[in-house]
Amino acid sequence: MKQKLLFVIDSLDCAGAEKSLVTLLSLLDYQKYQVDLLLFGYGGVLETLLPKEVNLLPPLPYTQFSKKTLSKQLFQLNNQNLNMLRARMKYSLKLRLNKLTNPQKARVFWESASSVIEYNLKMYDIAISYAQGVPTFYVAEKVKAKKKFAWVNVSYRLYGKEKGFQKQYYDSYNKIVAVSDTTREIFLETFPEYQSKMNVIYDINDPRIISEMSVLHYNENIEFEGLKLLTIGRLASQKGYKIALETCRMLKEAGVHFRWYVLGKGPEEDEIKKYIHENDLANHFILLGTRVNPYPIIKNSDIYVQTSKYEGFGLAIAEARMLNIPVVTTRFDAVYNQMTHEKNGLVVDMSSSAVFNGILRLIQDQDLKMEIIEYLKAEPKGNLSELDKFHELIG
Template sequence: MKKKKLLFVIESLDCAGAEKSLVTLLSLLDYSKYQVDLMLFAHGTVLEKLVPKEVNILTPLEYTTFSNLSLKNALVNSIKKSNFKMLTSRMKFSLKIRKNNYKNAQKARLFWQYASKVIETNPTFYDIAISYSQGIPTFYVSEKIKAKKKIAWVNVSYKLDELEKRFQQKFYNTFDKIVAVSDSTKDIFLETFPDYTNKVKVLYDINDPGFITKMAELDGGFEDDFDGIKILTIGRLANQKGYDIAIEACKKLKEEGINFKWYALGKGPLKEEIEQSIKENHLSDHFILLGVKANPYPYIKHADLYVQTSKFEGFGLAIAEARMLNVPVVTTRFDAVYNQMVHGKNGLVVDMNPAAVANGIMKVLQDDNLKENIVKYLKVEKKGNVEELEKFYQLIG
């Protein structure tokens, strides 16, 4: 039987929710039936080493390679080729985004407006082409890929203003199906794009308890010898993840005299701002930025408590991973939180402010009976959702 040709497109395989979800999906696919290509806009990130050997990671786009050159080398490259189109696109985009604090959707639009004309079309014809995140991957699959069927993933609560809606609608019009990773993600997407009701399908981020348990047993994890309470947060150092809430909550825990350290795994644009806030609040011994780790699971396994202070999420994959490793969760009440959280059973869902987060943490830490019951519940609740793989196979026909 001839294999179906699949293409997945995502910006990178950095250590974040959509990226981990894609790596898990790729690890479960039946490669006797599918020939799989993977297109990335950034290479060399931590999760690439976990991509199955059967997956063909495509050569970087010419523009991607050009964008990684120093400005001097980019200029030399342009002079040698007597072609300044890429340099012009790169300079216009760089200058534009320096002037304002643009949101992700705005940055994606500006990038595509400046760079799309110099990004080459993929010559391969695919049976199925999938943009596995919104923004640039969606624009790329829409305009630069030929396929029998195109599917767009939406893995955040996607609220767009009128300008962004008008810009993106012409791309989504080219897709056969749109996948939302939770019911709330679907509802929010359809508030912006009500015309796509018949196109949108819910397919949860696939997570495999067996894979995560095995990864948690490998070497790694906390390297200090701290023997107090270990709190863990995983998330990009960006506004979405609510690190401002986390740091204020951390400050309140310190004032209560609790013997703890709060560790954060992630990187992102707010790193310097968060470091400065940690310093200003005298929390350098209490709030520890660990950067990105290819295997976060030993950290989760050895944490006493997992805390998510997100302001919005499409699903909340790190919460699901903590649950799979039987670690109690305290999380803010973001849109999609009740897709997996049962308040008072597998953790606590609290208001989106520092006092509520700090109080939730203290409640779990100080009430031994509550914590014991949460762990008991975690050990018996349904883990993972590999059955979503069958929905994926149905989706791609």
């Protein structure tokens, strides 16, 4: 009899955890597993890459309702919809009145909406929240399963109210999986009592698929004879775009002939566009949105740049490394889980001047750049052995 598995994640937009999940699902043996997948946001670009065997569950009524305009919500009011409207307004009001961190947003959402989010009545062998926050709360409270596993794919610390709120949900999990050793260590700073519960399974990447997708034809107007920089990441504060923009301005002022392409969408898009306009960077810092297949763009870049404040692992860096692209990255907590300074790239301080100097160094020292490329070519590619850890985890 097949094991019944449920995966829950926020969405399948083009980001690290999402790509990792799609890769994992593409590698499962569907002779052994029956897989359901629930999202809190539908329509992400990676949904098209899901294996046909995965049963994508319909949206929760609350998530469908909350996407409607206020006028439609009022027109369709009944007792259930009235409760959902109250939940949405309560959440929206708190967002407008307070500047919240991601853990705070997740807590406020769940405090506002959990009472109108129905239970999943199916009994699963294993239920997996593949991201922290709302998926973790949902699987803990609304799902029936013989075993429950929680993935932690960002490195962040919780204090006070956030720590207390999240602990009540993590208590219900059989195992907690971190995507790097550093992420595990940071999580245990908040919750040392979970040490015996914790496993480490790195984000899984398949070098064969990435290599094949990198040579597919793509319609991108990024043919450029100068230096091509690339950053991939959600347009959010975690990714350090202020550092990237200031670095871009410094490169322009230094007379470097370059374009800096960015793949991603997110809440800081308007702020980033404003900075681009005010500093006359429209021909230098170019937002491309998201792509189902970013690999031809990575392959045709000269330097991959990551300006993150924190990451659980840094999957985009791993993908650039697999395509032999030199990396300049800030020194976020988990960076040394895959980076070796001056071997497969440069690890620099978390400042625009440090990133600027790192990029400039690779421009000016072509011998160093070629040494890094040769090192990257010789590096082991991918980490499919992590799939064995997943199989061992789920039994």
